[in-house]
Amino acid sequence: MGLLTVLKKLKQKEKEIRLLILGLDNAGKTTILKRINGEDISSISPTLGFNIKTLAYNGYKLNIWDVGGQKSIRSYWRNYFEQTDGLVWVVDSADRPDRFADCKLELHGLLTEERLSGASLLIFANKQDLPGALSSEEIAELLDLKTIQTHHWQIVGCSAVTGENLLKGMDWVVTDISKRIYMLD
């Protein structure tokens, strides 16, 4: 194996990004995934287990893992942590108020995980199309995002149904990841 081989491998590796989509159940994770993959979103049932999608994006190859968010499953999330470059946290902005505490707790719990320590964090404040939806600023406040210092983060208000701002969020997370050239492996 010589330098030319290393470069070839590295080039392929640098072009592959692994994203993990998490969030409470019913937040819209699967809908977002299907939406950005250009699939039909009219009949999505709750995720039993997990989904993996591979898609090309701006010259990168994204491997996106979407895991169910029911309470009973959450403790299995860490099955999926390895080599995660970016974490996409999806919030139902029109959720019942009592669920935001849960949401905050789960998110901050994840951020202490060693194996997610290098990952960029994108928060999708989803379902902005719904009348009662909180703004992304309000969500940031509720989730206490400003205290996050361990990860690069960004919050984007979006709607999986209209597609609004999904691209903006994806753009940010991919760009942020691609800027990292040191590998924390």
Place this chain on the structure above:
Amino acid sequence: MLTGKASELPMADERGKLPGGDSYVDDDCGPSSFFVQADEMNELLGRLLPKIELLHARLKEYLCANTPTPWTPPQITNEEDREFDKSRQILDIYQEQPHLLDPHLERLVQPTMQHLREVMATLYENEGDGRGALVEQCMVTFRPFMGFLYHLTKVRGHKTIIKFFPHEVADMEPVLFCLESITHKANDPEFWEGRYVLLLWLSLLSMIPFDLQTVDSGTETGGTPLVERILNLGKTYLYAVSKEYEGAALLLMRVITRKDTAGTYLSDFVTWAAAEVHASRDVFKQRGMLLALCTIYKGGRRELLLPTLDHVLPCCNLVEEPFAQNNALLRKLLIKLTQRAGLTFMKPRAAKWRYDRGNRSLESNLGGTSALAPVNDICDTEDDDDDIDVPESMDTIVGILLNGLRDKDTIVRWSSAKGIGRIMNRLPHDLGQDIVQSIISLLEEDVLPGPGGQGYDLSQVSDSTWHGSCLALAELARRGLLLPLRLEEVVPWILLALKFDQRRGAHSIGAHVRDAACYVCWSFARAYAAEIIQPFVDALAKALVVVSLCDREVNIRRAASAAFQENVGRQGLFPHGIDIVTAADYFAVGNRTSSFLEIAVSIARFPEYHSHICDHVANVSLVHWDPNVRELAASTLAKLTPINTTYMSQTVLPALITRTTSDELAVRHGSLLAIGEICLAWYAAAIRPSDTGKLNGTVPWRAQENSGIVTSLSAVIATYPARYLDGFGGELTRFGCCKLIARLAEAQWPESVGSEFIKSSWKIAITSLAAREESVQVAAAAAVGSLNSLHHMDDSTLRLLIGGLSPEKDKHRRRGYALALGDLMGFVLSTNATAIIKGLTAAVAVHPDKALNDAESRRNAVQSLSMVCTHLDSQLPMAISPDMFETIREALFNGLQDYSTDSRGDVGSWVRQACMRAFQSIVMLLTNPALDEVRTAYLPEQAKVTFIGELCKQSVEKIDRMREVAGQTLLFLLWEVPGFEFEGMALLRERLPRNAEMSWSSAAESYPTMIPLLTIPQFRIQMLSGLVVSIGGLSESLVRHSSTSFVQFVNNLPDMSSPSSSDMTLGDLFDALLQVFRQYHRQDRVSMCILETLDLLFGCGAIARCGDAALYETLFTLVKQEVFKSKDVKKLLAGIKVFCGFVSLSAENGPAVAAIRQRALSQLVMYLAHPYPKVRRAVAEQLYLALASNTEDQFGDDDMEADDDVVGDDEAASAEDILLSTDWDLPVSQLKDTRDRLKILVLG
């Protein structure tokens, strides 16, 4: 909803690629840039998958039947097998660029998996006693599909492929059940791909986010828990000889690092596996265990694994054990495990102390592209270094890894280097610095002071250690762990490593070290900010440039070029970076000659690089072990000279002169070559007309300041000891001397310095003519030529050369002398032309005594004859009379008939080729207007036609290369020589248009074009004599193409010409053929082929069509004479076929034909008693066929009168019987009676 398809995000926008090293890995370097066979592959799968549907249908039918009826799973047909082969071949095309498959993977994997899982579900639903056997039966059908899936994992990697596998909870138990059902045959080599694929699948299923207990339908019934069943499978397959162990390792990791299982199983498993590694000496077992441990430590949670480390650490030390020392793979796994253990000890973090360049990607350097920035900057709340707890074991771990850098196997060194890089990121500053220090010490090991206390002597260091150390430094630099402070210490070593080259006997090693050094430079570019790298830019840039252009190995040139490009792209500091990257890119440096001669020379015009390139070429390339590199270096120095003659003449040249007396052959050889090149280039630069058009005029040798160089250089040749010239490597030294002499002579070397130079030069040049190496002879001849122009050859030498051509002289001498005579010019040539030509023409003749024949001498003599003419130029008529010139033409014509062969094959072809070329140059010479008056006298019309005919002949002969030379010469003479005309030219031009794009060497192309030239009467005989040799040749495709075209041509020939036209007729062809036959009578090379050609002409009916009894008569006689008393079986067999051809002629054509037919029959019957059984067998068979077809004709034609036929029906039938039923291998004595009986039957 399982998995998704890879698709372009519908809303995606275009963004520029990251710069740096792009072309080195670009997709378009390979065979294609996308998956070309996607549709083909889909169709293939579409045809194959119904097989599984069929299996499923039959299976269900069987399961539903009330009474058990035997069933058979559908078998894979041969045709389907071939389709599977095809699918694998298609995938293999993408082995180098497998990512091109990515957009299609979903379609390649999912339908197959879907089909498989449906059958498996059915199998599982009907689980029960003995149902495992059903699984086994189904596997027969599954096998090639699993093989296909395996092949995908092989080409694209299992991690990527696995993502397209189904992973619903409901799949878990069926897959597990199926794998279990075939596990009692775990060693059956038939099905390992299937087992591997099922293990991978199971490993993915083991990721489901549900408690496995709830999935397990067996818990209530008290069976083995699901987890344990998986564990057992995993353990079993860890021992597998084939790839299953890799799948098993992955499966085990997945199943015991789960939240619901880790507590119970993880620690136990690790303990058990570690113990197995220790206890076992079974390589397969150890391999499996180690891989499982590596995988678990990579994938599992650190907190859970930390307590188990005590068990695995002792394993790491096993790397020193003898069993591991003999097995690179085990050592690699042990190193990996060591690395993982180290990483488990330490919390993941990016070392706080590492060098952080800040804006790390060029994209952001260039102003960023994202509308959004992260809200925050990462603020490290990590502990300070002081708080980092480093366990004592870390010393051992680092020690093992450092030692791994010196391993004898590359894969182990790579693993160690990566391990060190990863671990150091988690270590505190001081420990990190210690490691860097250790790596530098590895480089220093066994380094000796250089000669005279200057620099270093690396001859004793270990190349492995240097390779490993460089890799480690590269890995550290990439991660920012090689602090800027260290660069001053490290860079000098890297500069040495970039040129690392250790002599080992006749060659050298070190390319891997140079490659790793390029990796370091590449990493520097990525890691450091410009101001950090600034102090080293100069040295690094120079070193990388010379390595990228002047390394012998193409992959090293490319690696250096990649590193250079990365530096230019990321740092922008390298002088003239963009220009160099453009000139010396991946593709450009692929060609060594142009890298040296073109690119290196052009870059040397930049003053920053000039002296470094000159010095490298003069000091490294010129003493390289590979003589080709030395020659290239010498030529490069010539081209470098005019850029700065002062540097070359005052700095480089004096050093080279002292090297001419080195005891090292390579050094001597290189310096001799280079000195001559430099001096000539220097001279040329000095006398070159200046811009004002005036000659600069100062010949350097006259200048006072160069007198030292002139004196010492004049003495080199004169003082050369005999052992240099005649001892080991003498030929190479002579080659160098001759090159030097030639160049100095061309550079008008002053004679005045003393006759010594001239005298010694003549002596070496003349004696070197007799060298055994052709390249030395050529160089010596050139030296003779140049010397002669400087200082006329004396008479005795000339007589020596001419006399040395005679056949009884040593063949090497003859070759060399012949060459040298062609290089003479000027006075000596014009006054001795006749003598020289006489000598050379005599040397072209083939000597009757084979032992004295030497094809190379003849070839050289031909070349020299044409050179003599060319050199005489307009003086030709003064120097040579037309009669003398005729002897040259004769010699060339005779040379064209040279078909001598020896153990090397048709060596005469060299002579023929030289003759064709010579004829072309003579034609060219005579276009000189000064020769207008004498042209016809020197090249009469008939001579032209004869030579053109010879070219036509050579253009249809059997050697591809000859056809090519002949064809090109023909085209050239037809179209490119103004004023050259001959009879038949217009017809030739019609057939061979100007710019005829023809691949002469391809038989398929050339024969169809050339054979119709037979219609041109002037060249017919000659062409035919060439053509028959191809038709009767041995090489299958040649025979096929030439005969097909010939038959086609013959079939289109009219029987007789209409009075109004002069078109060629069949009769004309046979006239020509008879002439050729007579000309080559009993010359087997051609005559044997004529027999084959006759057979062909009988076969296509051309001979029958001609119907000319007189021709038959002549032909028959010629054939009979040809084979008369021949002992050559091949020839006899060819003759028999022709006789049978005569038998096939219809007696209807009159009594004359019937008589010939009769004679042929009698000839054949005679052969039935031939001493060779092979001949008897052949003739019996051929005769049978001939008779049988005659009888058939009769039955086919009712009107035919039986009496007219020579043999009656009954006789024919019994004759055929006898021919068939007799054993012709019996001794001739026992066959005589049979033969006689046949004679009566057949001949009446």
